[in-house]
Amino acid sequence: MIQKFKRKAQAAEGLLPPSTSTTTITTQEEEEDRDEAAEEEEDLVAARSIFENATRNTPLIDKFNIALTTNELDCLVGSNWLNDEVINFYMQMIQERNVKQRAQGQDIWKIFVFNTFFYAKLTGGHAPDVNYDYQAVRRWTKRQKVDLFERDLILVPLHVNELHWTLGVVDMRKGKRKIYFFDSLKGCNKTWFTTMRRYLQDEYLDKHGEKLEEIDDWYIPPDFRSEDYTPQQENGYDCGVFICQMAECIADGREFDFNQTHIPHMRVKM
Numbered sequence: 001m002i003q004k005f006k007r008k009a010q011a012a013e014g015l016l017p018p019s020t021s022t023t024t025i026t027t028q029e030e031e032e033d034r035d036e037a038a039e040e041e042e043d044l045v046a047a048r049s050i051f052e053n054a055t056r057n058t059p060l061i062d063k064f065n066i067a068l069t070t071n072e073l074d075c076l077v078g079s080n081w082l083n084d085e086v087i088n089f090y091m092q093m094i095q096e097r098n099v100k101q102r103a104q105g106q107d108i109w110k111i112f113v114f115n116t117f118f119y120a121k122l123t124g125g126h127a128p129d130v131n132y133d134y135q136a137v138r139r140w141t142k143r144q145k146v147d148l149f150e151r152d153l154i155l156v157p158l159h160v161n162e163l164h165w166t167l168g169v170v171d172m173r174k175g176k177r178k179i180y181f182f183d184s185l186k187g188c189n190k191t192w193f194t195t196m197r198r199y200l201q202d203e204y205l206d207k208h209g210e211k212l213e214e215i216d217d218w219y220i221p222p223d224f225r226s227e228d229y230t231p232q233q234e235n236g237y238d239c240g241v242f243i244c245q246m247a248e249c250i251a252d253g254r255e256f257d258f259n260q261t262h263i264p265h266m267r268v269k270m
Contacts, residue, residue, distance in 0.1 A: 064092040075240075076267045082165065082240025087157055088115045090244045090270060094155075094251045109152035111251050114140075116157045119168070123195060132195060134202040141203065148172065148203060155247050158192060165239040166226070167246050168192050170200070170218070178219040183226035184233040184242040190224040234260045241266055 061068050072085045095113045102110060118140060124131030141148060148154055149172060156168040166189065169180040179193050197218055204212035233242055241263050249256050258266065 061089075064089060064096075066092070076270055079235070079237045081237050082244070084116045084159075086270070087165070087240055087244060091115065091155070091157065091247060094248055098251050108253055109251070110150075111153045111155060112146055112148060112151045113155045113247070113251075114157070116159060119156055119158050119192075119195075122199060123191070132198065134199065134206075137199075138202075138206060141207070147207065148200075149208070153250065155250065156196070157243055157247075158189070160187070160189065165243045166192075167243040168196060169250060170196060174217075177214075177217045181221075181224070181226050182230045182243070182246050184231060184239050184246075186226055186230070186232065188223060188225040193220045193224050229256065231256050231259050233263075238263050241270070244270065 058069060066085055066089045068085060068089060072083060075081060075083045075086055091113045092115075095111065098108065098111050101108055118137060121136045122133065124133050124136070152171070152173050154170040154172060156170070158166045158168050160166055164183075164185065164187075166184070166187070167182040169182065171178045171180065179196055181189050181192055183189070197215060197220065200218065201212050201215050204210070231242060231246065233239060238260070245258055245266055246256060249258075
């Protein structure tokens with residue numbers, strides 16, 4: 001979609017030479033966009049109908065060991081904060097789609113998404129003063145039969161002080177190793193960086209039986225700040241939507257293509 005917008009903008013500015021083929025491509029893309037928008041609107045109408053007619057405590061969907069009722073989904077409406085259940089469900093949808101896309105032969109990163117409880121368990125709670133406890137999460141990857149060191153990216157939702165959702169990402173690829181922090185309020189989080197690097201060491205030792213000699217390969221920004229290009233929220237309640245959309249962009253390998261103006265519509269789509 002980003003490339004479509006770029007190409008249309010270039011054509012409008014005269015950066016692309018006029019030709020019949022360009023006009024055909026543009027027309028075809030516009031038709032595809034209209035069809036996509038129409039299908040999306042139909043899906044949204046159907047979703048609204050199901051939501052409005054459902055009993056409050058009856059699960060609308062039960063998947064990933066998460067049962068979502070209208071009570072849980074209410075957090076997607078208006079200016080409500082997203083809860084753990086909705087964020088975890090959305091993150092698992094991203095994980096599931098990644099597995100399917102790779103099985104279909106698509107050349108995308110192999111990701112692993114932790115749920116919102118992982119980091120809280122690892123640090124002994126949501127408080128910034130960390131009580132590091134690797135044993136509390138030691139079996140998490142074993143139960144899921146996952147070797148983190150065979151993944152390209154690891155995504156970790158972080159609930160800062162139980163007040164603000166942010167996203168941690170670890171690039172596991174050799175030559176590109178880095179620990180990232182994405183905060184839609186431009187914050188910094190030294191605890192995240194130091195904790196995750198320590199966790200990588202403990203996880204490698206536990207699962208591979210030897211020290212992780214390459215731990216210094218994972219770059220950590222000296223100021224422990226969020227990445228400069230992180231989309232920024234303009235209120236105090238949309239952080240959960242931001243991390244879900246950022247996670248989706250990262251998993252798809254595309255640039256962040258949204259901002260605050262898109263969030264109300266994204267809440268409806270979610």
